[in-house]
Amino acid sequence: MTPYRELTMEQLTEEKTLLEKKFARIKAQNLHLDMSRGKPSEAQLDLAMGMMDVLSSTSNLKCEAGVDCRNYGVLDGIPEAQELLADMTEVPANQIIIYGNSSLNVMFDTVAHSMTHGVMGSTPWCKLDKVKFLCPVPGYDRHFAITEYFGIEMINIPMTEDGPDMDLVEKYVNHDEAVKGIWCVPKYSNPQGITYSDETVRRFARLKPAAKDFRIFWDNAYGIHHLYDDKQDHLIEILMECKKEGNPDMVYKFCSTSKISFPGSGVAAMAASPANLEDIRKHMRIQTIGHDKLNQLRHVRYFKDIHGMVKHMRKHADILRPKFEAVLNILDDELGGLEIGSWIRPRGGYFISFDALPGCAKAIVAKAKEAGVVMTGAGATYPYGKDPQDSNIRIAPSFPTPEELAIAAEIFVLSVKLVSLDKYIAEKAS
Amino acid sequence: MTPYRELTMEQLTEEKTLLEKKFARIKAQNLHLDMSRGKPSEAQLDLAMGMMDVLSSTSNLKCEAGVDCRNYGVLDGIPEAQELLADMTEVPANQIIIYGNSSLNVMFDTVAHSMTHGVMGSTPWCKLDKVKFLCPVPGYDRHFAITEYFGIEMINIPMTEDGPDMDLVEKYVNHDEAVKGIWCVPKYSNPQGITYSDETVRRFARLKPAAKDFRIFWDNAYGIHHLYDDKQDHLIEILMECKKEGNPDMVYKFCSTSKISFPGSGVAAMAASPANLEDIRKHMRIQTIGHDKLNQLRHVRYFKDIHGMVKHMRKHADILRPKFEAVLNILDDELGGLEIGSWIRPRGGYFISFDALPGCAKAIVAKAKEAGVVMTGAGATYPYGKDPQDSNIRIAPSFPTPEELAIAAEIFVLSVKLVSLDKYIAEKAS
Numbered sequence: 001m002t003p004y005r006e007l008t009m010e011q012l013t014e015e016k017t018l019l020e021k022k023f024a025r026i027k028a029q030n031l032h033l034d035m036s037r038g039k040p041s042e043a044q045l046d047l048a049m050g051m052m053d054v055l056s057s058t059s060n061l062k063c064e065a066g067v068d069c070r071n072y073g074v075l076d077g078i079p080e081a082q083e084l085l086a087d088m089t090e091v092p093a094n095q096i097i098i099y100g101n102s103s104l105n106v107m108f109d110t111v112a113h114s115m116t117h118g119v120m121g122s123t124p125w126c127k128l129d130k131v132k133f134l135c136p137v138p139g140y141d142r143h144f145a146i147t148e149y150f151g152i153e154m155i156n157i158p159m160t161e162d163g164p165d166m167d168l169v170e171k172y173v174n175h176d177e178a179v180k181g182i183w184c185v186p187k188y189s190n191p192q193g194i195t196y197s198d199e200t201v202r203r204f205a206r207l208k209p210a211a212k213d214f215r216i217f218w219d220n221a222y223g224i225h226h227l228y229d230d231k232q233d234h235l236i237e238i239l240m241e242c243k244k245e246g247n248p249d250m251v252y253k254f255c256s257t258s259k260i261s262f263p264g265s266g267v268a269a270m271a272a273s274p275a276n277l278e279d280i281r282k283h284m285r286i287q288t289i290g291h292d293k294l295n296q297l298r299h300v301r302y303f304k305d306i307h308g309m310v311k312h313m314r315k316h317a318d319i320l321r322p323k324f325e326a327v328l329n330i331l332d333d334e335l336g337g338l339e340i341g342s343w344i345r346p347r348g349g350y351f352i353s354f355d356a357l358p359g360c361a362k363a364i365v366a367k368a369k370e371a372g373v374v375m376t377g378a379g380a381t382y383p384y385g386k387d388p389q390d391s392n393i394r395i396a397p398s399f400p401t402p403e404e405l406a407i408a409a410e411i412f413v414l415s416v417k418l419v420s421l422d423k424y425i426a427e428k429a430s
Numbered sequence: 431m432t433p434y435r436e437l438t439m440e441q442l443t444e445e446k447t448l449l450e451k452k453f454a455r456i457k458a459q460n461l462h463l464d465m466s467r468g469k470p471s472e473a474q475l476d477l478a479m480g481m482m483d484v485l486s487s488t489s490n491l492k493c494e495a496g497v498d499c500r501n502y503g504v505l506d507g508i509p510e511a512q513e514l515l516a517d518m519t520e521v522p523a524n525q526i527i528i529y530g531n532s533s534l535n536v537m538f539d540t541v542a543h544s545m546t547h548g549v550m551g552s553t554p555w556c557k558l559d560k561v562k563f564l565c566p567v568p569g570y571d572r573h574f575a576i577t578e579y580f581g582i583e584m585i586n587i588p589m590t591e592d593g594p595d596m597d598l599v600e601k602y603v604n605h606d607e608a609v610k611g612i613w614c615v616p617k618y619s620n621p622q623g624i625t626y627s628d629e630t631v632r633r634f635a636r637l638k639p640a641a642k643d644f645r646i647f648w649d650n651a652y653g654i655h656h657l658y659d660d661k662q663d664h665l666i667e668i669l670m671e672c673k674k675e676g677n678p679d680m681v682y683k684f685c686s687t688s689k690i691s692f693p694g695s696g697v698a699a700m701a702a703s704p705a706n707l708e709d710i711r712k713h714m715r716i717q718t719i720g721h722d723k724l725n726q727l728r729h730v731r732y733f734k735d736i737h738g739m740v741k742h743m744r745k746h747a748d749i750l751r752p753k754f755e756a757v758l759n760i761l762d763d764e765l766g767g768l769e770i771g772s773w774i775r776p777r778g779g780y781f782i783s784f785d786a787l788p789g790c791a792k793a794i795v796a797k798a799k800e801a802g803v804v805m806t807g808a809g810a811t812y813p814y815g816k817d818p819q820d821s822n823i824r825i826a827p828s829f830p831t832p833e834e835l836a837i838a839a840e841i842f843v844l845s846v847k848l849v850s851l852d853k854y855i856a857e858k859a860s
Contacts, residue, residue, distance in 0.1 A: 052486050072693040100531065126546060
């Protein structure tokens with residue numbers, strides 16, 4: 001196909017007329033399709049319905065340690081849940097705390113108590129003139145919302161195909177004491193699906209932070225969320241790597257079963273060094289008497305062990321893979337060669353990241369919405385919702401049915417084409 | 431019986447010798463009994479086992495509003511859970527937010543976000559030189575732990591049989607802008623089992639706080655936790671009362687099903703004015719995508735409605751009542767007339783509050799522990815763990831079996847007697 005930018009004014013307007021007719025036809029169908037959030041589909045949720053049966057009124061509701069899971073207590077989580085989630089995120093079972101249903105909540109609370117009480121005895125961040133976080137971009141909007149909420153200055157760090165630009169990360173972390181954290185989704189990153197390379201992880205572990213209370217917020221949200229059995233990314237385990245490099249306390253690692261069992265009713269966890277965990281328990285002991293142990297028990301009795309969980313994730317992959325491929329194939333077929341956008345083929349996770357021509361993302365999302373397709377707001381993948389290039393769009397193919405997805409993807413590429421045509425027409429006209 | 435203080439030195443030592451023999455006999459049994467925490471017993475937990483069966487793999491897991499409870503979303507809680515907990519705490523269903531498994535966590539978070547972000551636009555408390563909370567005493571140790579954790583100065587407000595000393599409350603709240611809150615357990619209070627009188631609630635509602643961000647933290651933990659069907663305390667509903675008095679935003683009301691369904695896996699809630707709830711949603715939206723809706727659904731499907739819950743609470747009462755009465759009867763029988771302690775007969779809640787002779791509480795708790803009975807630490811019912819009189823002891827009769835409880839109560843009264851005898855002997859000797 002000829003790249004759009006090489007077309008003449010006449011060719012551009014001709015193509016536009018053609019596509020607008022097509023767009024009008026689809027718009028007339030009054031569709032309502034949602035590709036905005038990384039939300040599992042009903043078919044995926046159905047996979048774990050057996051979990052509703054593992055605890056019954058005749059079950060023994062004591063955990064292995066003999067504690068009655070119905071009653072108060074057990075701050076760290078029941079031992080068998082610690083083991084399951086520790087295996088899931090590849091850490092020792094004594095280096096993990098099990099929480100409630102939301103790892104986002106755990107991250108929020110971790111930043112909140114750093115604000116009010118500091119980190120392992122450091123000055124509370126709210127007492128400092130300036131606190132900064134590094135934000136690999138494009139990234140996860142809810143991470144950025146937390147740091148924005150607490151008035152933390154966010155600094156964009158461009159992503160490369162190996163992870164964040166580590167030259168920049170090192171420059172900031174090793175020389176600016178105000179830099180207290182960095183948001184990372186290190187495996188099948190949100191939204192690009194990039195897994196940090198071995199070298200990137202090692203450079204993280206070798207950081208020499210100017211601030212002793214600097215922490216890597218390692219959101220391992222998609223640790224076992226592969227799309228393929230034969231093509232899987234591998235991520236070096238960061239806690240051990242930091243320990244090896246003499247930086248055992250530098251990282252908080254988060255994970256959850258939200259996209260394994262049920263998004264609303266999963267189990268979240270945080271892994272960290274013993275010293276960090278002790279610091280965290282200090283405030284957790286004040287905050288709660290313990291999290292929902294019956295739900296922890298439910299998860300363990302259902303999955304049994306990490307092998308059970310891995311097998312379960314293959315079923316998720318079987319549902320997700322065709323959806324990702326459908327979208328990617330439409331992108332390839334419809335946009336390949338036009339040079340009006342680029343995208344990455346992820347091997348796992350929940351998103352496809354699309355980079356439009358500069359200045360086109362907002363218009364594309366608006367255009368798609370006109371025809372009934374809701375996308376993540378353009379800019380959402382950047383701190384403060386500001387994509388300096390107005391280029392990145394996050395595509396979330398998980399929730400719609402395959403049929404809906406095919407139409408939604410068609411509308412999306414049509415929107416990309418129309419907005420890109422407009423851009424070139426305007427440029428040529430001026 | 432002759433009051434101990436009227437006994438001669440000879441009578442005192444004679445009694446002491448006698449009781450010490452008895453104490454030694456019991457001590458030799460090597461008992462391990464726990465009257466320290468307000469923890470439901472196994473028999474109580476068994477009451478709600480049916481809840482483990484209401485959701486199964488064949489259940490419809492959509493809430494009334496049609497939302498799939500397994501998936502993300504629904505910040506305020508599912509409508510039917512809102513209705514159930516709103517009825518439980520006597521507020522309109524649109525004035526309540528349903529949370530996770532712990533109301534303590536909700537209170538902690540409420541103080542935390544007041545620290546970092548203020549209340550409805552007020553200066554964040556962490557930016558103020560001084561923040562104070564009023565603490566009716568004796569009170570709940572975990573409340574005091576939260577305010578202590580955040581460096582909030584706590585001011586003791588003595589409890590009367592009608593609730594907190596309202597003259598003092600008015601003096602502080604209406605004239606000191608640094609006073610930002612008061613901890614209240616208004617019904618079957620922890621530990622005394624006192625319910626605030628109508629007049630007390632009205633005086634709360636009529637407060638004219640010097641600080642516009644002053645809030646009453648109304649922890650309605652025992653709202654339907656009666657011990658008797660025929661003798662029930664009544665508490666005026668505070669939200670409506672505050673609204674009537676032109677103070678709609680002055681109160682946060684907390685409750686949970688921890689002592690109704692399961693302490694570890696219940697559902698917590700907060701009721702407040704629409705303006706307060708909107709303020710709270712502002713930070714909740716950043717903190718989480720939503721709480722565990724399946725557990726909300728489980729509660730609603732099991733209890734059906736408030737009537738179902740009230741019937742369920744009668745079963746709890748049937749288990750708790752004999753335990754309370756056993757302890758109270760032993761106190762009456764063994765300590766009545768000795769004038770070495772006083773206590774209140776509660777009509778609900780989880781505790782019996784015992785006031786020993788001044789300076790004796792710590793020694794009594796230590797003595798009881800010698801014989802294998804763990805009580806709540808003396809002082810725990812006061813801010814900073816400091817009971818100025820060293821007099822108050824909280825008795826929690828819920829967890830032990832009736833048989834265990836009879837022995838534990840015997841050991842307790844024995845400890846009270848021995849420590850009181852020591853006190854009088856020392857006084858007479860000096």
